[in-house]
Amino acid sequence: xxxxxxxxxQGPSGAPSAGAISNGVKHFLHIADHSAExxxxxxxSAVALKKEWKKGGNKPILEGKVLGMLFEKPSLRTRxxxxxxxxxLGGDALYLSPAEVGLGKREATSDVARVLSRYVQxxxxxxxxxxxxxxxxxxxSIPVINGLSDxxxxxxxxxxxxxxxxxxGTLKGLKLAFIGDGNNVxxxxxxxSAKLGMDFAVASPKGYExxxxxxxxxxxxxxxNPAEAVKNADxxxxxxxxxxxxxxxxxxxxxxFGAYQVNSELLKKAQKDAIVMHCLPAHRGEEITDAVxxxxxxxVFDQAENRMHAQKAILAKLLAQ
Ligand code: CP
Ligand code: NVA
Numbered sequence: 001x002x003x004x005x006x007x008x009x010q011g012p013s014g015a016p017s018a019g020a021i022s023n024g025v026k027h028f029l030h031i032a033d034h035s036a037e038x039x040x041x042x043x044x045s046a047v048a049l050k051k052e053w054k055k056g057g058n059k060p061i062l063e064g065k066v067l068g069m070l071f072e073k074p075s076l077r078t079r080x081x082x083x084x085x086x087x088x089l090g091g092d093a094l095y096l097s098p099a100e101v102g103l104g105k106r107e108a109t110s111d112v113a114r115v116l117s118r119y120v121q122x123x124x125x126x127x128x129x130x131x132x133x134x135x136x137x138x139x140x141s142i143p144v145i146n147g148l149s150d151x152x153x154x155x156x157x158x159x160x161x162x163x164x165x166x167x168x169g170t171l172k173g174l175k176l177a178f179i180g181d182g183n184n185v186x187x188x189x190x191x192x193s194a195k196l197g198m199d200f201a202v203a204s205p206k207g208y209e210x211x212x213x214x215x216x217x218x219x220x221x222x223x224x225n226p227a228e229a230v231k232n233a234d235x236x237x238x239x240x241x242x243x244x245x246x247x248x249x250x251x252x253x254x255x256x257f258g259a260y261q262v263n264s265e266l267l268k269k270a271q272k273d274a275i276v277m278h279c280l281p282a283h284r285g286e287e288i289t290d291a292v293x294x295x296x297x298x299x300v301f302d303q304a305e306n307r308m309h310a311q312k313a314i315l316a317k318l319l320a321q
Pocket of ligand 1: 074075076077078079148156279280281
């Protein structure tokens, strides 16, 4: 297990976050930092921005603004959806690769934050250690967005909420079942469910459960097995068995997660009209079968598209004057 993911730094409220606002600057670092009202406002804004874009284009509300995108890990969706979101809103995005910056190696993380704050108007960071997210937010004088850490993935959860809303018309009262690793994606889904009134059940192999601080107070139900988790579920969600950074454990994980596959047989045990979600990238034939991923209940590509729309709402809130 990854020690960083399971020992997140704790803020004053017990949440591993610098907060939605630090030094008077707004950030998007952690679902738990935001009230249900704020999350609902972001969703309403995402719906409006998506509609506006589908009708022919967004207004250039971020003209002259540049988002610095700092990546320590690979990405397709996060990189492209943030870049396109900025362009659609009249701004620009600058990609900084893992080799270029060397957070805390070539240069102190605090200095990277201070320097970037002199050049760009916002920072989006994808990193291993969640502490880097906290440090960048602490030392930057511009808004910071967490584009995935070993602890959480709040942008994914917001896009997932938008996708569920589109397909189910509501979030409140739904049952979301997660099958697999209690990882960064699962953590943000747990916080999202607690905030927006979904029942959240998770089935993970022993040793791969959600961190204790996430389970505590979130109302998450730890199911004994996948069948129990998906019973009456409106949404069935899975993610890779081996997250970025856990590659050395891939062989062992393949064996230990074998019974935690979302396949047609498992899906039959959920609600008849359940939707199937995956943050992607998927490992077809491992955590999800082709039949389910390409089947009529799958909404995985809507999810991928919605990253762009949900992030436009975050960018508009944080960067628009
Ligand atoms: N879901 C997601 O964050 O995808 P990428 O790793 O491709 O950005
Ligand atoms: N849990 C996965 C999510 C990828 C978007 C990982 O961290 O690799």
